[in-house]
Amino acid sequence: MQAFTTMTGLVAPLDRVNVDTDQIIPKQFLKTIKRTGLREGLFYDWRKQKDGSQDPAFFLNQPRFQGATILLTRDNFGCGSSREHAPWALLDQGFRCVIASSFADIFYNNCFQNGILPIELKPDEVLAMMKDVLSTPGYQLIVDLGNQTVTTPNGTTCRFDIDPFRKDCLYRGLDAIGLTLQHEAAIAAYETRRKAEAPWLFADLRS
Amino acid sequence: MAAQTLFEKIWESHVVRAEPDGTTLLYIDRQLVHEVTSPQAFEGLKLSGRRPRRPGATLAVPDHNVPTTDRSVGIADPLSAIQIRTLEENCRDFGITLFGMNDIRQGVVHVIGPEQGFTLPGTTIVCGDSHTSTHGAFGALAFGIGTSEVEHVLATQCLVQKRPKTMEVRVDGTLSELCSAKDVILAIIGKIGTAGGTGYVIEYTGSAIRALSMEGRMTLCNMSIEAGARAGMVAPDEKTVAYIKDRPLAPKGMLFDRAVQAWQHFKTDVGAAYDVTVTMKAEDIAPQVSWGTSPGMVTGIDQRVPDPRTITDINQRQSTERALEYMGLIPNMPITDIKIDTVFIGSCTNSRIEDLRLAAQLARGKSVATGVRAMVVPGSGLVKQQAEQEGLDRLFKDAGFEWREAGCSMCLAMNADVLQPGERCASTSNRNFEGRQGAGGRTHLVSPAMAVAAAVEGHFVDIRTWK
Numbered sequence: 001m002q003a004f005t006t007m008t009g010l011v012a013p014l015d016r017v018n019v020d021t022d023q024i025i026p027k028q029f030l031k032t033i034k035r036t037g038l039r040e041g042l043f044y045d046w047r048k049q050k051d052g053s054q055d056p057a058f059f060l061n062q063p064r065f066q067g068a069t070i071l072l073t074r075d076n077f078g079c080g081s082s083r084e085h086a087p088w089a090l091l092d093q094g095f096r097c098v099i100a101s102s103f104a105d106i107f108y109n110n111c112f113q114n115g116i117l118p119i120e121l122k123p124d125e126v127l128a129m130m131k132d133v134l135s136t137p138g139y140q141l142i143v144d145l146g147n148q149t150v151t152t153p154n155g156t157t158c159r160f161d162i163d164p165f166r167k168d169c170l171y172r173g174l175d176a177i178g179l180t181l182q183h184e185a186a187i188a189a190y191e192t193r194r195k196a197e198a199p200w201l202f203a204d205l206r207s
Numbered sequence: 208m209a210a211q212t213l214f215e216k217i218w219e220s221h222v223v224r225a226e227p228d229g230t231t232l233l234y235i236d237r238q239l240v241h242e243v244t245s246p247q248a249f250e251g252l253k254l255s256g257r258r259p260r261r262p263g264a265t266l267a268v269p270d271h272n273v274p275t276t277d278r279s280v281g282i283a284d285p286l287s288a289i290q291i292r293t294l295e296e297n298c299r300d301f302g303i304t305l306f307g308m309n310d311i312r313q314g315v316v317h318v319i320g321p322e323q324g325f326t327l328p329g330t331t332i333v334c335g336d337s338h339t340s341t342h343g344a345f346g347a348l349a350f351g352i353g354t355s356e357v358e359h360v361l362a363t364q365c366l367v368q369k370r371p372k373t374m375e376v377r378v379d380g381t382l383s384e385l386c387s388a389k390d391v392i393l394a395i396i397g398k399i400g401t402a403g404g405t406g407y408v409i410e411y412t413g414s415a416i417r418a419l420s421m422e423g424r425m426t427l428c429n430m431s432i433e434a435g436a437r438a439g440m441v442a443p444d445e446k447t448v449a450y451i452k453d454r455p456l457a458p459k460g461m462l463f464d465r466a467v468q469a470w471q472h473f474k475t476d477v478g479a480a481y482d483v484t485v486t487m488k489a490e491d492i493a494p495q496v497s498w499g500t501s502p503g504m505v506t507g508i509d510q511r512v513p514d515p516r517t518i519t520d521i522n523q524r525q526s527t528e529r530a531l532e533y534m535g536l537i538p539n540m541p542i543t544d545i546k547i548d549t550v551f552i553g554s555c556t557n558s559r560i561e562d563l564r565l566a567a568q569l570a571r572g573k574s575v576a577t578g579v580r581a582m583v584v585p586g587s588g589l590v591k592q593q594a595e596q597e598g599l600d601r602l603f604k605d606a607g608f609e610w611r612e613a614g615c616s617m618c619l620a621m622n623a624d625v626l627q628p629g630e631r632c633a634s635t636s637n638r639n640f641e642g643r644q645g646a647g648g649r650t651h652l653v654s655p656a657m658a659v660a661a662a663v664e665g666h667f668v669d670i671r672t673w674k
Contacts, residue, residue: 033246113355204263
């Protein structure tokens, strides 16, 4: 996984609440057996007009937001289906950071597995940034994971909270499975103890 | 020992190790796998040279992409076919049990787990699918995960977790006739909102919950994720034990007796504290119909479509306006005036035998309204077989419903069962998001009873007074 330390990036605004993962990446793109190439499906239905042509008003179709690496959005982003295709599609489009006033749990968790930093800011901070992004061409933010800050072009700094373990894994780009496997002895000891307590949990489903 | 909640008991019995900051390595007893969210996990194992730690703790089934029509002709969509073949190959390569597309035991992953006796009280269960919360009906801690974590569990049988908070949702009283678990959970989501449960595990308590059958509890827990909670649960009782007994993968004989003894432990102690408690009265719950594009946009059948002009919160007003535009509804119109084109009875929420029995009895001697297409998709091959033995398929077919093979089908329309743009559907599934059942499709979430009545009348009706 790619490490995340600091970044300065162009911000793209998605001024909606409750954006679900069916909108982020519709079902027809879930038939892939790969993690890559999902950009084409990102916000697929919202990018198009009723006649099937691209909607020039949708933010991802606007020239000024091309090359954006930070997505700014609102409450409960990523609700619904657990599909990890949602962060994969965002990553494929170039987003390394998503800032929202709140996230759904599974999506939030999936971001960390893919080197994307999800940042929860206060609703008024998000609203102020949303207003500025729309009125300021080339609006960029500086994200500093180490110091847990987001800094706006006018120098305002917002602090964000993040779980220390997740922060460390993302900051160093650690392999989560490799970390767990370092505790092999503890896992084996747990299994031995549980097998004695609750042997029915260790029945082999293959037999 | 201090009084504990059901959740706390399950959590504590699965801690492999805990860091001082609360980061916990949690043991996962069992995993379910389907074709959509697993290929990249198996690919990850192959690339890193890792093997599943306990292949015998995982059960796999294709469900999202399978056709619900004659399967002997194969799958028309080449991408769907590749995904299902990939699952078969991965299960073969890694030694994982698979119920293939033509196995009678095949079905929606959250239907077959309980049906096979895979789902047991006091266990931790995961699946790369948000509706894994369904299994909480047995007093299990069951939650959906992403594909990276599917790989993590395959490789280590563990997940790194932070302990969630606990929410009690207490529903006391008696539901009115033909009001169901589906109406209860929709009313709960309407009350607490689609993010109300974020960061929590919900335990459903109260006399109305106790009165639900096991299948009703599955419907209830299934939609916990629609309230933002990754897991929902009901403490096991004698109904739970009776349901599990003699199922193929359930413990047998003395081991079963020992397990039943151990399951007595899995209930919330008197005096244990939840972080939050929400209460509702069963008598206040009318049959529910969703009118918008989020499961929280829901109301009683005796109500009207909301009027955005009366909503003071600007965010809520804008999202209501947007939802009504997408749904093609007029503010203040009675819910009973909404006409439908399609009816879908199925999904991991409502496709079990009790759902089909009730729906078939209501359809008996009736006819689907002219111009309405209605389909019934059983939750598994075994549910289908059972229904046919009971003659339910005849009741459906005689009334003009299509009777299909088991799968996820039109709940998310990954197979050929898709709504056309603008088409309006009364659906017993769990999500009414934009385009969920097909681009431009309009979904109204309802119970199976309400779906049958809508199919017959061509519009929504109050099942409590429907003749």
